[in-house]
Amino acid sequence: MTQCRGVRILVVEDEASLREGIVDLLSGDGHTVTAVGDGVAGVETGLRETFELVVLDLMLPRLDGMEVCRRLRAARPGMPILMLTARGSEDDKVRGLGEGADDYVTKPFSTRELVARIRAVERRVTTAPAAPPAGPAPAPTLAGAVGGDVLEVGRLRLDPGRFEAKWQGKPITLTRSEFQILGALARHRGTVLAREQLLDLARGDDAVVTDRTVDTFVKRLRKKIRDVDADFDEIETVFGVGYRYRD
Numbered sequence: 156m157t158q159c160r161g162v163r164i165l166v167v168e169d170e171a172s173l174r175e176g177i178v179d180l181l182s183g184d185g186h187t188v189t190a191v192g193d194g195v196a197g198v199e200t201g202l203r204e205t206f207e208l209v210v211l212d213l214m215l216p217r218l219d220g221m222e223v224c225r226r227l228r229a230a231r232p233g234m235p236i237l238m239l240t241a242r243g244s245e246d247d248k249v250r251g252l253g254e255g256a257d258d259y260v261t262k263p264f265s266t267r268e269l270v271a272r273i274r275a276v277e278r279r280v281t282t283a284p285a286a287p288p289a290g291p292a293p294a295p296t297l298a299g300a301v302g303g304d305v306l307e308v309g310r311l312r313l314d315p316g317r318f319e320a321k322w323q324g325k326p327i328t329l330t331r332s333e334f335q336i337l338g339a340l341a342r343h344r345g346t347v348l349a350r351e352q353l354l355d356l357a358r359g360d361d362a363v364v365t366d367r368t369v370d371t372f373v374k375r376l377r378k379k380i381r382d383v384d385a386d387f388d389e390i391e392t393v394f395g396v397g398y399r400y401r402d
Contacts, residue, residue: 161185162207167197194218201227213240221254228255232328252371257332308341325383333376345402347393
């Protein structure tokens with residue numbers, strides 16, 4: 156793999172040999188890495204300093220990874236979180252996504268897989284999305300999910316430049332993945348988008364996912380918007396296919 160532009164990464168992993176290995180791997184790929192060995196230190200460091208990505212182990216001393224994820228997500232909603240887990244249960248992975256993680260890697264993982272997942276996140280963070288071409292809407296791609304201009308659809312307003320989402324003028328705190336999915340649905344309103352398309356938009360081509368992953372993202376979106384408007388029902392489920400934003 157060729158080296159890419161680096162980002163600031165926080166690694167929270169209690170196993171010393173694995174933590175050191177991840178630091179060496181990511182530093183060698185051009186990233187600036189800070190590493191800590193327990194959940195309390197992870198929260199303190201993540202809130203004290205600014206990072207563009209957190210690599211977070213699920214099983215941690217002093218404070219487990221789910222709680223670390225919850226606290227960091229509440230304070231830094233736009234910061235991507237990649238969760239490391241030795242658990243193979245789909246329910247554990249879905250729960251992690253439900254707590255705000257953007258992606259997960261199951262141990263044992265290859266160095267190539269970890270670097271690929273992080274590069275996928277970096278592309279979402281650093282690449283400015285392009286506006287879609289004129290004419291009928293094509294199947295969306297990551298770059299075309301949310302254009303550079305402000306998107307206003309009915310009571311929804313998305314400002315990619317400021318990473319701001321509002322419903323009826325009230326702010327909604329979204330993760331990057333939620334922002335991408337909501338933007339894609341709203342931009343292609345009236346069109347059914349398959350789960351596979353939405354997963355590509357939210358997580359990049361390097362991710363290995365299940366159908367339940369996008370369902371979790373959509374469930375979180377509905378809940379967050381209904382917190383400010385209990386009657387929100389613009390995101391429609393098309394059973395067996397995907398989702399559609401009502402025209």
